[in-house]
Amino acid sequence: MTTTGTHSRTDLETWALERAVELGAYGPVAGGNPRVGCVLLGPRGELLGEGYHRGAGTPHAEVAALAAVPASRRHLLAGGTAVVTLEPCHHHGRTPPCSRALHEAGVRRVVHAVADPDPAAAGGARWLRSVGVEVSTAAEAGLAPETRSRAADLSRTWCTAVRRGRPWLVAKTATTLDGRVAAVDGTSRWITGPEARSHAHRFRAAVDAIVVGTGTALADDPALTARGPAGPLPHQPRRVVVGERDVPASARVRQGPGEWCHLRTRDLGGAVTELYRLGARHVLLEGGPTVLAAALRAGLVDELHAYVAPVVLGAGAGAVADLGVRTLEDAARWRTVDVRRLGDDMFLAAEMRRPVTEGEA
Template sequence: MAAALSLAARNLGQVWPNPAVGCVIVDKAGHVVGRGWTQPGGRPHAETEALKMAGERGRGGTAYVTLEPCAHHGKTPPCAEALVAAGIARCVTALEDPDLRVSGRGLAALKQAGIAVETGVLAEGARELNVGFLTRVTTGRPFVVLKLATSLDGRIATRAGESRWITGEEARAFGHRLRATHDAIAVGSGTVLADDPELTCRLKGLEHRSPVRLVFDRRGRVPASAKVMTEAPPTWVVGAGPTDASKKAAQHIEIAANQDADRWLPAVFQELGKAGLTRVLVEGGATLATALLSAGLVDRLYWFRAPIVIGGDGLPGIAPLAVDRLAGSVGLRCVGRRTLGNDVLELYGRAA
């Protein structure tokens, strides 16, 4: 199962709206004869890829699958049926699929065909791997990851606006790896106007893993000449419209802007979930980051801290939250910490 989880992670960020699944087929003698993982775009599925490799050698063997095999007819036939037809004798899964089209039906179909079924093996690892898919299925919105890169005193730029580069090369490379494993990367219009970013993955060999780019442009300020509007990969504009920029976008998601951010943003992310996104990485700026924290939409926070102090006149990474009492502050839970060159990365999840 550990090998299947490793395979599943290979195309993480490339398979939405489907989950990233891995499958390992072992023959009756205990030899691995088939391996598969969900392909870009969400198909072919992991099970069919592994069964194709295994061929007749998989008959009577065991399939290790990171998520319950699908049981519904979509753009491809059910994987549960494929496992039965291939003569698999035993199926070990990590998680049941909460998707109502599956939700136990895949395992029931296997059992009905006489296949021995075991579930819950390395379930926590499988849950972490597909936290985006699971969040979308259970809440209707994608899993939201906020990334901040600041000085020790929480500044993202000097008072003159200089920000390149606060963190070092290793931290920036880690940030690009995050981009490669998310379905979309989001910024606010202020970041586009201030930095004109490309929002691509620029790690050698992973350039093709650049995610969809989301621009939150509630007031219609982004020009059509911005780099995110003129270069690949696809860009979605969220907010006011139509504008010159939104007309050029691969997709325009328009949500009525005459409401406060605490109501507007949840509606936006529900629409992003309907569009199929499961994992969204938010990189800036301070206004968007603060609004997401205030709305309770941040599921995970990657905070990169550089060993420098900029001072109170620098640009803060978090805008005012109007917190009068500590009880009204945004609570988080530290779940990890590591060093990247001279920088420190702190990982936070929702408060327990």
Template structure:
């Protein structure tokens, strides 16, 4: 049975409803229940871990029997497992829903399979409606599900000769205003911003995402890694979110804990030591290198030891984009796949 105009309109609405839910350990999902003639009977969305899923939230607004013969339009395949809440597929079946239209398959090994369960119960199921829009909405959650940890961006600014600071340690500002504004908008796309204690003690950063002096609407949670204590009057304590502190150098343990907290996207901005540690640990899914047309010389390198003993072990990258930012240039890159031509060893030019 083809998706009709009322169901397409309901999917538009379900996607809007999904955005009301928080980004976190669970995906943002919206649902609309339609009568057989296409009238909207109820709406719902997932409001966070431990709360009813979108389908159940919508069904809860109907009297018993009101959903019999109805169509449920959902942005994600109804789940098929019991966690903090019961399976949504079962709830729809028990409510008498006759048809389900959803956008994306649930990728979970345990939670997936709801469509099959619905069909086995005689419910008509149609999938893939506005899948691209639904994917864009929960891309961070899907990536975290695939990786088993947050997606990690490692950012640094450098001179043309690869330095992060002058010989005396001064580094403000290597790049210009356009590059710095770009950094702040990319911070706002992340769920957490990570620095080391060295950066906190040396620069006392606010770790906020700003447009000029104004805070942007979304703020990443500040994360500080390292054993040295952070002063009680440090700017990070005035952040809109309470900072997280990790007295460890085990980055895998840190990212595992962030994942458990529902953090989907991490922005690493902690200076050469921390950036190098994340790259050496294989915890860099994307690199943002802001390159300024300035020469500094000296030994204040933008990256330190990343475990490359010879050119054969070089960490090859695939450039996704070169972005001009005033006089500066941003390289947006990711680790090259083993089969990527850029990952093949090349002789000296």
């Protein structure tokens, strides 16, 4: 395949990668697996099939795309190209290796945007080359940089978690305009309005675990479930309390759908590593101020979600306990990645950006 009509191979593969990213985004963030999309092109650049990964235990994107090719067009796979957002896996997990599935279908060329950082699954590109399939990263294939960057973004939090063996950690605060999370008497319900709370609940349903300190568990007795207007949302994250004090037998966090656990420690690095071991790749830290400060001090927080309400208290606990910062120059500067209005409140997401290298993207 060199050109089809007026389109070059690079244009077609860029289009295919763009589409693969769009498809991959339908996949769930929670569940321990990456979001991946795949588009299969015939020898003349014709679209043969497309698919994405719908979550742990379901077919990978490549297998879903192969299954979507109509029987009458299967022969076109011989000499065709697979464009995938993540390197095809090469291991027998809950599903067979995608590398073999592509080879057996006759695919001649594979273009992937991101190398698989999981040592157990990696090696797909190398194996495909060893059996004579032409393999290129999206960068080597010269695909458009903006598309490559969107493809890297699709699995970035998962890849970061897997590379370092620790979940992607999002810390959430709900504060007044003057940065307070509770009034002097400890009341904090509700600072933000229904739209902000509903947004926060939808995000809870997109993570693998929610963590609070024993202070919050004892003061607020939160349920930590993901709820919508019609009740619990389909995915329930693991509910986690961290700290040395007991969690009362009557605590709401012990009840409800899904699993919960008490990590009886103040070692937050150890706690999140334990959550990784339990399968969590995306974790939400919902405070309070003591645990949030400890996590920030330990450099464990990757992303901040701040919900800010137009309420002024003038006194009461701040969102984050003392970090030891004494001059502005010493304060970490985060990068704003999202801002939106939610009813009367404001939502801001900021990231502690860690570089993605071209070998990864």
